[in-house]
Amino acid sequence: MAPWNGLSAAELDLLSTLFWSAGGSRHGMAERLGFSRSRANTLIAGLIEQGLLAEAGPRASTGGRRPEQLQLPAELGVLLAVDIGATSLDVAVMQPDLTVLARHAEAVDVREGPGVVLARVRQRLRELLQALGIPARRVLGIGMGVPGPVNFEAGQLVNPPLMPGWDSFSIRDYLREDYAAPVFVDNDVNLMALGELWRLQRGLSNFLVIKVGTGIGCGIVCHGEVYRGAAGSAGDVGHICVDQQGPRCHCGNVGCVEAMAAGPAIVRMAQAAAERGESPALAAVLRTQGRIEAIDVGHASRAGDVAANAIIQRAGSLIGQMLASVVNFFNPSHVFIGGGITQIGPLFLAAVRQSVYQRSLALSTRHLEIQYTPLGTDAGVTGAGVLAMHETLRARGVAP
Amino acid sequence: MAPWNGLSAAELDLLSTLFWSAGGSRHGMAERLGFSRSRANTLIAGLIEQGLLAEAGPRASTGGRRPEQLQLPAELGVLLAVDIGATSLDVAVMQPDLTVLARHAEAVDVREGPGVVLARVRQRLRELLQALGIPARRVLGIGMGVPGPVNFEAGQLVNPPLMPGWDSFSIRDYLREDYAAPVFVDNDVNLMALGELWRLQRGLSNFLVIKVGTGIGCGIVCHGEVYRGAAGSAGDVGHICVDQQGPRCHCGNVGCVEAMAAGPAIVRMAQAAAERGESPALAAVLRTQGRIEAIDVGHASRAGDVAANAIIQRAGSLIGQMLASVVNFFNPSHVFIGGGITQIGPLFLAAVRQSVYQRSLALSTRHLEIQYTPLGTDAGVTGAGVLAMHETLRARGVAP
Known part of the structure; x- marks a missing residue:
């Protein structure tokens, strides 16, 4: 049972605001919530008494005033964050303020x-x-990202193209055997967007996160919140057509950007x-390793291999072409690119940018920034932690 | 000066809720706002006393209870709604509940x-x-739609491709000479979306309105509100590429859907x-009128002209191809198509649907509805009225 059961809406608002601002001062909280100082102080005193809020030492002086910093106490419990990619698994145990206590990553299929x-x-x-000596009952909430379309309410995957065996499997029921805490499941790239939104302390309202790995997906932040669409499939940009004469994709259509520019x-x-003898560097990799991975193309490119550069240029240009359509439609302030592709180096990003700026309307790109995800490979697991904390608090708010 | 100056946030909420629900009962208002019956009744009594709210006769019995209906009183004043298209002008005088008192339409360029x-x-x-005998001082607010990208805060067009002379012209200052009421300016298709949102009483949260006329634009409703994008250019779908080998567009790129499938x-x-002798019907039009208009293609198609059918099929298919990208990205519940194209008949809509269902992912289209705008040619001017009322109320709420 979450420790904040039975709190008032104002108290939950205060805790949620503190979480999203990664800590804050008494004064800052009152301001953000539109509460008077005295009302905020009363709420804060009550929450501290219940052990739901803690004071941190005074912040460095900011012009004479020394506001008392507030934080979510570590004693509340822990969050479990799980980020399942098509080929990777990332798990972490976090404090309520997302400080990572322990973490593990491995390859999966x-x-x-x-x-x-x-x-x-x-x-x-x-x-x-176990290694941390924390019992299961101290888990506050569990957040999990999976690489496919999710019915968010049900916590289930729906017709996931990359993982057919998972269709309608109840992840929630499975984990319920170990934990009484609520389990929230979302698409992996939605969680990357949620992670960046938290890192930004909600400072940007309308941005996109594009994940390029085995597939291509997009997380959408609109009006300051992650947008999941009418059926939970928003951001499914991998099957946007970029070439009417392109190859056939596993989805049945031709010229999908995912089929033409993702990792595979x-x-x-x-x-x-390599086989055509166009790239000495890639031919050498193929000889010694028996196969080539996307990251090898990045290495070859950095070493000046012309064919590797052309491949990266082509992939970036096709993804930029898809993004140009999306930017014309959505007019985001920022596009963050994440996933395995970020290891391939700056040439890819340059090709994406060139393609977007060439194909999008001037007004849409005038202030548009395109960059790699600031959280990098941490975006997914951070987002899973945000999901766990945010939804656990929200669930209490809705049904006290 | 708006009559609701100095009202409390709760009173403004109540008036706004009443406006968006096109009237309502005391009981319904309290429920929607999460107020107790007694709090709602106190607020309502105060508003009625100030002449800002009126009772309408009892509603037909709904199971024994006969709630008193509430409405926005006509005595409050009037709204002016203006919808400027590339080739048309629509103006209307409306009551605060959007009842049209007078209306006029004419062609403009x-x-x-x-x-x-x-x-x-x-x-x-x-x-x-003048014809209504209403003095200018009784105007509450003015809403105007224009066919180009708008800086909503400034009430100005920004680099409008179809109307270069309007760039940065202050529409607000121009109308201020006649009226003290606030002037709000938005893109015409955003107003169509706003009009449909009002008609639906906010019953749909995530939908699109596509206008196909001289150009192609899209209004976006996300999380229950019109979404304008980071720079106000969201929905600029006319320049999404649908054919890498397509003709050059006035924007500089090739294969834009607007250049290949809009009215021109x-x-x-x-x-x-007609000139190639492929269509007897269209050749006859060209002979007798000296030119062909889009609506003539619709007439010819309905009369069974094969070439006209092929043209409509092609335009619908290209627009559907653009929409497929947008649907994959945004996953709306509904797509409403409006603008001059709706006069062309059902074949166009069938072609759009076929193309979208073929090119979008199954999950995105499982519950997707694509239809002509229910408000039809009234969508724009209705939206201008909604803009006037909603923003006037909101402006009071923000700066009482």
């Missing part, structure tokens, strides 16, 4: 199905908690270049 | 510039008010078909 993968998740979470397409282009 | 067009607007508004493109295809 989601196509092995929910039975195998979730058993691994369960095992890793148990091990991490980059690998295919690299293998073809 | 926005390329004549703001001096000419706005003088016409001013003249028409004066005439309508349909006319071009029709003229070519």
